[in-house]
Amino acid sequence: MVWRLVLRRTLLGLLTLLVVSILVFFATHVLPGNAANAVLGQSATPKRVEVLEAQLELNRPVVDQYLSWLGNLLTGHLGHSLSGDTLTGGGGQPVWELISPKLVNSAILVFLSGLIGSVLGVLLGILATLRRESWFDRITSVGALTVTALPEFIVAVVLVILFATGGLQILPAVSTLPPGTYAWSEPELLVLPVATLVIVIVPYIFRMTRAAMTEALESDYVEMAKLNGVPTWRINLFHALPNIVPPVIQVIGLNFLYLAGGIVLVEFVFNYPGIGQGLVSSITQRDIPVIQVIVVILAAFYVAMNIVTDVIALLASPRRRVAR
Amino acid sequence: MAAPRAKSAAALRRSGWPATLWAAARTPRGAIGLTLTLFVVAVAALGPLLAPHSGEQFVTTPFAPPSVAPPLGGDVLGRDVLSRVLEGGWTLLPVAFAATAFGVVVGAAAGISAAYLRGRADGLIMRSVDVLLAFPQLVLVLLLLSIVGPKLWLIIIAVGLAHAPQVARVLRAATLDVSERDYVKAVELQGVRPFKVMTKEILPNLTTPLMVESGLRLTYSIVIIAGLSFLGFGQSPNIPNWGTMVNENRIGLETNPWAVIVPGLLIVLFAIGTNTFTDAIARVAIGVERRPQELAEVGDPDEEPWLEALV
């Protein structure tokens, strides 16, 4: 049952990725007339356009271009960046070299924030439900409602004002790293970006946990356990908790997916060298090969994450896991 | 009093969305949310009339601290922060509203049709939704903008398109539920055409998810559009815009923080306002909607306590 689900989801996921790759390729490469013109903009001279067109292989049929691009992508040939030397006609940095350290940095950011945010959100959610209608519950619920609405860049700027430039000047306002180093070499750079993302995702996870836990505690089986004289701690731990795992896993998965997009603004604010910031600058510079690769990586993350959360949620739910 | 409350809940349920909005506005949460929203809308709408200067005019030194003349000081180029704040909502809010409307309409149409028509239509629509969801919202918008350039209509379509898949998913689930109800079957049995079934029987029972989704998407629209401006992908940087202001003025935080705080605060107040009001709608509506269904399923309802427990 589990394997059938994994297989089905994987196939659908691959299909999704295929469509995504087509869309990305055509959107960036073909649609707006001539990509070479788009890249060079005002400074386009016929000579330069020709060079770039050759580099981008724009003179071949569209489908051919796509297929060879896809083939290269699948075999790990990600091509070269257009930024930097491109204007002088020389080849840029290989895309993989450019992206891989950013990918690592972003992964650290996403998983660290995701982990901290999930633990915090779930714990607060459970505590609030167990103390339903207490001050703690009210304050956390209203707080969550308020924070949910906050744009991440505002949270980031507020944190900068509080901890870097204004009040306490104890943390760096920007997280610029020397090239070739990774985020773990200077952990204090991670504090504000991670804090921003945690603040943004905790309310979602909190609210879902609280809703799921409330539903479980109001269920017939919890009432029955009370009538059977089962102690409260046992009810919470063995009757309510197992049943909130599937929805909570789902919302944690959703938040990891959100983080994949949320890093764009946060990395931009802190100038953190990840793929989010890389995406913004490659879009500004119209560095098409880099844009394509980053977007496909993000889509692959979406597909993979969906499969993982579905499988975990399935395993955690006997009703769905075990046939009648 | 349980009995009168039950009565008003029933009344609410049938008189549809205006009554629900009104009821939501009268809850403490809803009142706060609506007040915040309307305050920011008022600033955005009336601001341009009240602005002492043009937002593009240079009136003082860069990051001049607040004083009598420019009450909120100067921005990164020495323009009047107050004027730019007053003008900066007019470029932001209508775009957010339009994008929300576009996203909700497209998403709802897709979700409702997918759920009601089932089969291939469902498969096709939901696969497209999956493809769109594979792009993080902001990335999708950035991508579209980078292709065509920062056009106003494109921002509306791109942000709307980023919302549509989420709306489609929610409305699909809601429609699946409603379309299984016997009152829909009863009309289908007369051979009524699917379009009419969807619009006359199903749609009126989807007002709650529609209202809640619209509210949520409005909140996220403002967040995304402000974020776009913040990244410099909004409309022209000369045009005052709260999102742009936060970004361009944050290098001067130490000399004139107001140039960041005031526009940032307005964005935040609007987002919190819409979100809080939406939450109030959801709370009011759930209390209303769950009741009859529950009644039908419970053999011995002893229903009044249950109703009371909700509120």
Add this chain to the structure above:
Amino acid sequence: MSPDPAGARTEAPVDAAAAVRLRVSDLEVGLRHSGADIVSEASFSVAAGEVLGLVGESGSGKTTIGLALLGHARRGVEIRGGRVELDGVDLLELSPSRLREVRGARVSYVPQDPSSALSPARRIGSQLHEMLKVHPGAVADPEQRISEVLREVRLSDDPAFLHRYPHQLSGGEQQRVGLAMAFICRPSLIVLDEPTTGLDVTTQRHVLETIRSLCGSYGVAAVYVSHDLAVVSGLVSEVAVLYAGRIIELGATASVFGSPLHPYTRGLLAAVPSPERAHVLVGIEGQPPRPGRRPVGCSFANRCPLATDQCRQAPPPPSERAGRLVRCYRAGEGEREPSTPVSAIANLAEGSAEVLAVRGLDAAYGDVTVLSDLTLGVGEERCLAVIGESGSGKTTLARCIVGMHSNWTGTISYRGAELAHSARDRDLETLRRIQYVFQNPYTSLNPRKTVGQILAQPLRHYFDLAAAEREARIARVLEETSLGPEFAPRYPDELSGGERQRVAIARALIVEPDVLVCDEVTSALDVSVQAAIVELLRRLQRERRLAMIFVTHNLALVRGIAQGAVVFREGRIVDAGRVDDVLEHPRDPYTIRLMADVPRLEAVG
């Protein structure tokens, strides 16, 4: 049903006081915020080895009392006063931790819906073990006790069974697990809250037998909460009838059911259909007042044929009469109307022309066959009862006929013309001629439309009428269904279940059909309302000369309304013929068993 006052007196509660285990006195339960009362002045007692039946219709407060016996009240509800003494100890006075120790060990509860009351994420064995773990000292050897109790409730005690999750069990098995959990600690009192609702009659009989034997062998006092008078009559020695939160009649079962004193009890009994005889079912008009809206006087006064001014001024105090307690100023007054025998069969010429014919019907959901090789027909102005338990395929048949389910082969023809599989492919005239009434009136009316709009919709669809004519027809059909034109502007959620079902029937009849397919139309309704709806349908069928298919799981219902009957089992017809033949001389073993297992009110008399 011969009333026997002398016999009744010997079984009266007062005499049984010697071995009383549970004594409830002046129990008051109400809503926390509004202060409305749900249960008032409830007093009764139960002796060891005895079962007390607590009967009442929806909203009467029977479940609330059942839960209060364990010192429990749902959210928003509070127990305001009174005593619940179990072996002399008042449970309502206990500290929370003492109460927890008592619950499950000394007093236990069997819920109405076992499928939602068992933790879905835990195995059966672990839930049984938990009971013994949280009540240490209740039994000596947990493993042995679990095996023992499982055998007692007639479940397997092998490890594979204990290893299952609740959703892997059938409804009957789930309820037996519920019973096992209730009995495992050998309690003194057990509260059973409609434990057989939703089970088919054979399973129900087996579960009831188990309950009866366990209560006897454990010497436990039991309170059996139910809306089903027939079930209660066969199980309990004493019965308390609840109305609007008050016990209005309490006494030995035989005497209460044999010679009811309270007008409500009488009304209730007159509404219960019998599988043995066809008699006119008499419903009780109106509906019980809700908590918070109960009148100053007797709650039943506004529905009572005997009510006087005195009844409306103050609630009648409990008085003892013929060994029973009854709350009525006019208890026992007035004639108890003898039940009127009817025969749906009489006065009908044999062999009317077939209006609807089903030949060789096979139907499936996906790969699962639900109906196989079905052949039946309904004649002009005839009513055919389709009887079957849940899962027998009877609803599928109804849905095939009206075109809601289209995955079938064979032929269904209306006046000789074959019908298309799906309603979508049928012409307007055919669609109009065959109308369908849904089971659940709480889901079959669009909550966003008024009754008038609901009735206007099919009129607009099928006919091209002037607005005035539409109004007139709506008013007429509302009269016909005993609602009246004042219902047109109301919304479904302002209506009671019975009124909703009348609207649903009106919606079907307003387009002047020939054939009416009624799918379990009374199963979501209380018995007093059910009676009224069945009578309405019987009258309308005659007046409008309808051919009718009456689908039901309730054998007893069909006698008064149908001429022919077919019995379904697993998608096949196992018995068919005239309704009296099928019910009185069933040929198929299944029908014989079904007739034997159906609970009967008459068993008392």
